[in-house]
Amino acid sequence: MKILVCITHVPDTTSKIKFTDNNTKFDKNGVQFIIGPYDDYALARAVELKEQLGASLTVLNVGEAETEPTLRKALAIGADDAIRVNAFPKDSFFVANQIAKIAKDSSYDLILMGRESIDFNGGMVHGMVGELLGMPSVSPVMKLEIDGETVKMAREIEGGKEYIEGKLPLIAGCQEPIAEWKIPNMRGIMSARTKPLNVVEPSDDTVTTSVISYLLPPAKGAVKIIDKDNVEELVQLLKNEAKVI
Amino acid sequence: MSILVYIEHAEGSVKKSSLEAVSYAEQLAGKINEAEVIAVALGTISEEELAKAGAAGANKVLHVNDEKLTLGIIQAHADAVGQVFEKIGASTLVLAKSSLGDAVAARLAIKLNAGLVSNVVEIPDTTSGYKIKRSIYTGKAFAETEVMTDKKILAVKKNAVELKIDGTPATVETLSLELDPANFATKITGTDKATGEVLLPEADIVVSGGRGMKGPENWHLIEDLAKALGAATGCSKPVSDTGWRPHHEHVGQTGVKVAPSLYLAVGISGAIQHLAGVNSSKYIVVINKDPEAPFFKAADYGIVGDAFEILPKLTQAIKSLK
Ligand SMILES: Cc1cc2nc3c(=O)[nH]c(=O)nc-3n(C[C@H](O)[C@H](O)[C@H](O)COP(=O)(O)OP(=O)(O)OC[C@H]3O[C@@H](n4cnc5c(N)ncnc54)[C@H](O)[C@@H]3O)c2cc1C
Numbered sequence: 325m326k327i328l329v330c331i332t333h334v335p336d337t338t339s340k341i342k343f344t345d346n347n348t349k350f351d352k353n354g355v356q357f358i359i360g361p362y363d364d365y366a367l368a369r370a371v372e373l374k375e376q377l378g379a380s381l382t383v384l385n386v387g388e389a390e391t392e393p394t395l396r397k398a399l400a401i402g403a404d405d406a407i408r409v410n411a412f413p414k415d416s417f418f419v420a421n422q423i424a425k426i427a428k429d430s431s432y433d434l435i436l437m438g439r440e441s442i443d444f445n446g447g448m449v450h451g452m453v454g455e456l457l458g459m460p461s462v463s464p465v466m467k468l469e470i471d472g473e474t475v476k477m478a479r480e481i482e483g484g485k486e487y488i489e490g491k492l493p494l495i496a497g498c499q500e501p502i503a504e505w506k507i508p509n510m511r512g513i514m515s516a517r518t519k520p521l522n523v524v525e526p527s528d529d530t531v532t533t534s535v536i537s538y539l540l541p542p543a544k545g546a547v548k549i550i551d552k553d554n555v556e557e558l559v560q561l562l563k564n565e566a567k568v569i
Numbered sequence: 570m571s572i573l574v575y576i577e578h579a580e581g582s583v584k585k586s587s588l589e590a591v592s593y594a595e596q597l598a599g600k601i602n603e604a605e606v607i608a609v610a611l612g613t614i615s616e617e618e619l620a621k622a623g624a625a626g627a628n629k630v631l632h633v634n635d636e637k638l639t640l641g642i643i644q645a646h647a648d649a650v651g652q653v654f655e656k657i658g659a660s661t662l663v664l665a666k667s668s669l670g671d672a673v674a675a676r677l678a679i680k681l682n683a684g685l686v687s688n689v690v691e692i693p694d695t696t697s698g699y700k701i702k703r704s705i706y707t708g709k710a711f712a713e714t715e716v717m718t719d720k721k722i723l724a725v726k727k728n729a730v731e732l733k734i735d736g737t738p739a740t741v742e743t744l745s746l747e748l749d750p751a752n753f754a755t756k757i758t759g760t761d762k763a764t765g766e767v768l769l770p771e772a773d774i775v776v777s778g779g780r781g782m783k784g785p786e787n788w789h790l791i792e793d794l795a796k797a798l799g800a801a802t803g804c805s806k807p808v809s810d811t812g813w814r815p816h817h818e819h820v821g822q823t824g825v826k827v828a829p830s831l832y833l834a835v836g837i838s839g840a841i842q843h844l845a846g847v848n849s850s851k852y853i854v855v856i857n858k859d860p861e862a863p864f865f866k867a868a869d870y871g872i873v874g875d876a877f878e879i880l881p882k883l884t885q886a887i888k889s890l891k
């Protein structure tokens with residue numbers, strides 16, 4: 325059994341988002357990069373499945389050289405080898421094409437991704453790869469068990485969940501509580517240094533969208549504090565000033 | 570040419586978010602001189618209900634009244650919507666962001682060779698090219714995005730446009746499609762869903778509780794206020810992690826992103842990851858006993874004090890208003 329986990333290299337969730345170059349580039353100054361939190365869930369579940377089923381586990385990122393520490397971290401958490409497609413992830417279509425090409429060449433049985441990347445938040449790459457490969461794609465998946473060829477999943481829907489049964493090969497976009505995030509241990513970190521990290525060039529350059537410029541939301545005004553013994557005032561403000569009740 | 574809107578339904582009603590998508594399409598049609606807004610609904614649902622899409626701006630509703638499509642099987646829905654898109658020669662597909670909508674849109678982008686933009690927050694600017702504003706970094710920023718393809722798919726975020734229900738009912742036509750059984754191979758074997766509740770991602774008012782609520786036994790205070798307001802209930806991540814509340818109520822970076830007109834946060838500190846899920850709210854009210862709680866910086870209105878004292882009073886004040 326071969327498992328592929330696709331991971332993003334994204335700003336830490338506490339980062340302040342800023343742009344430079346006349347709002348055309350993300351400002352990396354002072355920003356710490358991490359494995360996308362949803363990708364981290366996918367990876368954690370993949371490591372459990374690898375142990376349970378004796379599977380091989382490859383991690384993949386489409387990104388420039390700066391993403392290698394993030395891939396190394398995934399190796400330290402438990403992946404066997406890593407692939408980096410050497411290109412800036414221009415849009416979700418571009419990324420999906422790269423992933424599909426690699427997946428086609430190596431025929432993985434299970435491809436796990438995050439439900440969405442936290443930079444561009446599309447939640448689209450898994451579905452696109454699914455369609456490109458003619459494989460089912462299920463997202464957001466909060467539980468995933470493998471029994472022979474059968475994959476049993478719980479998918480979150482508005483107001484609850486849905487139970488789904490599919491057959492391998494299959495793609496899932498993961499979220500909690502599929503598994504608990506894993507923190508690399510010392511042995512993992514040491515072994516990650518010598519695990520293979522293969523760099524390949526992009527196979528196709530097509531994009532369907534491109535960002536012209538970035539902008540930040542307007543700053544929030546000051547909060548109006550209401551006395552705790554006067555909740556009626558809050559109700560009046562919500563009714564007459566904000567007009568939301 | 571026309572704009573196709575994929576509308577979802579649950580418990581016999583068209584989802585409000587889908588009606589918003591119809592209103593969005595109507596405004597878009599006005600702007601790019603498209604002749605028609607056509608909605609498509611899949612599976613079992615009454616025609617009267619579907620006709621309501623007309624009031625939101627659809628000229629016509631196509632109903633693929635096939636029971637097999639009532640459950641949202643991702644591949645089957647993508648196939649059906651793709652067939653309809655091609656059949657009517659549409660130029661653009663509009664849909665509301667949702668757990669099913671996202672999954673269907675992604676597959677359709679490949680099937681139809683269409684440029685896909687998600688988290689759309691405005692009507693596109695078509696003065697030169699096709700530029701559209703979308704929310705990125707979990708609502709912390711926006712990207713003005715150019716779409717290069719002829720066909721387009723727009724996954725619209727809640728509140729991108731105002732929902733207008735002022736038109737006349739649409740005509741509903743039934744349509745049957747050739748459905749490939751292979752697309753039903755991934756089966757839905759069951760659902761586990763709260764019924765009769767206001768759905769969190771669709772709600773106009775959300776009342777959320779955090780660790781400051783001390784335990785699940787106190788949640789009736791949150792629920793009473795929500796009920797008085799006709800609101801949905803939400804919570805912070807530690808609250809769902811410890812099982813005080815179900816996971817689908819977890820709001821934030823790793824949970825549901827809400828965009829209500831009013832978000833009330835009670836006993837939530839306002840960690841940046843929580844704020845990432847609520848920053849699209851129009852108004853935020855924070856109730857917290859700690860005046861230094863970071864949430865106050867993101868709030869419009871705040872009360873500093875003990876939630877256990879304030880909540881019953883607030884619920885009472887709302888009730889006496891109505
Ligand atoms: C990668 C990552 C992703 C995350 N994603 C999310 C996410 O999606 N959503 C999320 O919520 N969190 C998320 N978190 C966790 C987040 O960092 C915070 O830990 C969490 O939001 C805190 O929850 P809380 O405010 O309920 O609890 P606390 O931080 O413990 O705050 C409790 C608050 O209640 C107040 N309080 C206590 N008693 C009372 C009382 N009697 N009356 C009024 N107020 C009272 C306190 O003053 C305090 O401000 C994430 C963290 C990481 C690292």
Ligand SMILES: Nc1ncnc2c1ncn2[C@@H]1O[C@H](COP(=O)(O)O)[C@@H](O)[C@H]1O
Nearest residue numbers: 330386413437438440441446447448449
């Ligand atoms: N540049 C990338 N490299 C590898 N995987 C990615 C990349 N971008 C997105 N993905 C995967 O696709 C998932 C959904 O991403 P998105 O559609 O961008 O929200 C992510 O959680 C990742 O698993």
